[in-house]
Amino acid sequence: MVxxxxxxxxxxxxxxxxxxxxxxRSAPMIERAAARGPESVRWVVGDMTSFSIGxxxxxxxxxxxxxxxxxxAARAACLGACRAxxxxxxxxxxxxxxxxxxxxxxxxxxxREAWTGRVNGAVVRRTREVFRAPVAQSLRLVDRYxxxxxxxxxxxxxxxxxxxxxxEWMLEANGFYVEAIFGDHRGAPLSEGCARLLVRAFPLR
Ligand SMILES: C[S@@+](CC[C@H](N)C(=O)[O-])C[C@H]1O[C@@H](n2cnc3c(N)ncnc32)[C@H](O)[C@@H]1O
Numbered sequence: 596m597v598x599x600x601x602x603x604x605x606x607x608x609x610x611x612x613x614x615x616x617x618x619x620r621s622a623p624m625i626e627r628a629a630a631r632g633p634e635s636v637r638w639v640v641g642d643m644t645s646f647s648i649g650x651x652x653x654x655x656x657x658x659x660x661x662x663x664x665x666x667x668a669a670r671a672a673c674l675g676a677c678r679a680x681x682x683x684x685x686x687x688x689x690x691x692x693x694x695x696x697x698x699x700x701x702x703x704x705x706x707r708e709a710w711t712g713r714v715n716g717a718v719v720r721r722t723r724e725v726f727r728a729p730v731a732q733s734l735r736l737v738d739r740y741x742x743x744x745x746x747x748x749x750x751x752x753x754x755x756x757x758x759x760x761x762x763e764w765m766l767e768a769n770g771f772y773v774e775a776i777f778g779d780h781r782g783a784p785l786s787e788g789c790a791r792l793l794v795r796a797f798p799l800r
Contacts, residue, residue: 596651596680598643598673599660603628606636618646644672650682657690662754667765674769678798686795687771693778693785693792694756699729706739717742732756759785762794771796 597605600617601624609615616637619625629638639648643656644664654677664670677687698704706724713719719742726735736752763773773796778789785792 596654598646598654598656598677599658599663600624600628600638601658601660603631603636603638605655605657607631607633610636613652616648616651618643618648644669644676646676647679649680651680651685652683653685654681654687655690656688659691659754661689662691662757663752664755665753670765671769674766674771678770681798684798684800686774686797687766688793688795689762689766690780690791690793691757691762692754693789694732694758695788699727702727702729706737709738719747732758757792759792759794762792766794766796770799772799 596616596618597609598618600606600619601621603617606615606617606628610633614637615635616639617625617628618639618641619628620640620642622640625638625640628636639646641648643660661670661673664673681687704725706722708720709723710721711718719740722739722741724737724739726737727733728735732755734754734756736754737749738752739749740747759776763776766773773794775795776785777783777791777793778785779791780793783789
């Protein structure tokens with residue numbers, strides 16, 4: 596199962612290798628995912644802090660979805676639900692961005708271009724402004740979508756920045772043991788300046 600699957604990118608990558616369930620709390624994202632398929636994937640609108648939709652051999656929480664959970668209680672609830680679903684003792688893998696410690700001292704990165712593309716044929720660009728709260732280990736990302744000089748939409752994301760120790764202690768406090776920690780998707784060891792923080796843990800029985 597993939598938690599926080601969004602529009603299904605990771606599920607599509609894994610489909611065909613084993614039965615896949617993708618869960619996300621956003622109904623529009625799950626609708627998009629289901630429209631793209633494949634049909635073999637089971638798509639579920641649900642909350643990763645309180646799901647109970649069967650037993651699973653393995654759970655993945657990819658691409659920062661775990662960092663969207665707002666507080667310790669929500670993270671503990673998510674780990675509890677994962678533990679309950681991993682009845683066969685299979686692994687839970689959490690993939691979050693590695694904090695850039697060199698940037699934590701600057702509280703603000705001014706708005707700058709982040710992406711340009713086409714939406715319904717029109718050229719649209721996205722800018723991003725970043726606010727950092729180092730003590731709270733949080734990032735507030737403000738994204739704005741522009742058509743020329745016209746502001747089309749604005750969205751905010753609040754992300755928690757985990758350190759490796761913090762993730763390890765949290766998993767251990769919630770009934771998992773950590774088997775491995777990696778610094779990228781190819782299994783490189785955690786190192787200074789690595790982009791990702793991936794933790795693979797197994798439920799304690
Ligand atoms: C950065 S996106 C990652 C999407 C996808 N995993 C990918 O890599 O393309 C984070 C996703 O987490 C989902 N999410 C955040 N909190 C959630 C929750 N409590 N339960 C389920 N999904 C959640 C959001 O709706 C969003 O789709």
